[in-house]
Amino acid sequence: MADMYSKEKRSEIMSKVRSKNTKIELDVRKALWARGVRYRIHNSNIPGTPDISSKKNKVAVFLDGCFWHGCKKHGSIPKTNTKFWKDKINKNIQRREKVKAELKREGFTVLEYYECDLRKNMAGIIDEITEYFRF
Numbered sequence: 001m002a003d004m005y006s007k008e009k010r011s012e013i014m015s016k017v018r019s020k021n022t023k024i025e026l027d028v029r030k031a032l033w034a035r036g037v038r039y040r041i042h043n044s045n046i047p048g049t050p051d052i053s054s055k056k057n058k059v060a061v062f063l064d065g066c067f068w069h070g071c072k073k074h075g076s077i078p079k080t081n082t083k084f085w086k087d088k089i090n091k092n093i094q095r096r097e098k099v100k101a102e103l104k105r106e107g108f109t110v111l112e113y114y115e116c117d118l119r120k121n122m123a124g125i126i127d128e129i130t131e132y133f134r135f
């Protein structure tokens, strides 16, 4: 199917797909906080600047947008500027692999969730994340 938007319009739309402080990310943070989980957000002293992390508990959590992180189910690449977006998303994926290796070397547990999984199973994921924060 052809893209219904012009190249310019598509770029504008995509640039608005936020990757930080998204609604779902705020929901996760709120739910964890309510559970008594204490964490740092976007701590740039930890490799990859995880969305949620704890140095003490050695946990790094990444909440990934389906688009930016190439979710197999929802990470559809725009039909215009395809190469540009593909490269960009591939770079995100490669960067994450490097970051994960680095974090693991430093003894961190890495948890990654796609936006769609969070929507489907928020409660289960909150339980899972909570397990890793021993406070």
Ligand SMILES: [Zn+2]
Residues within 6 Å of the ligand: 066, 071, 072, 073, 074, 075, 114, 115, 116, 117
């Ligand atoms: Zn998805």
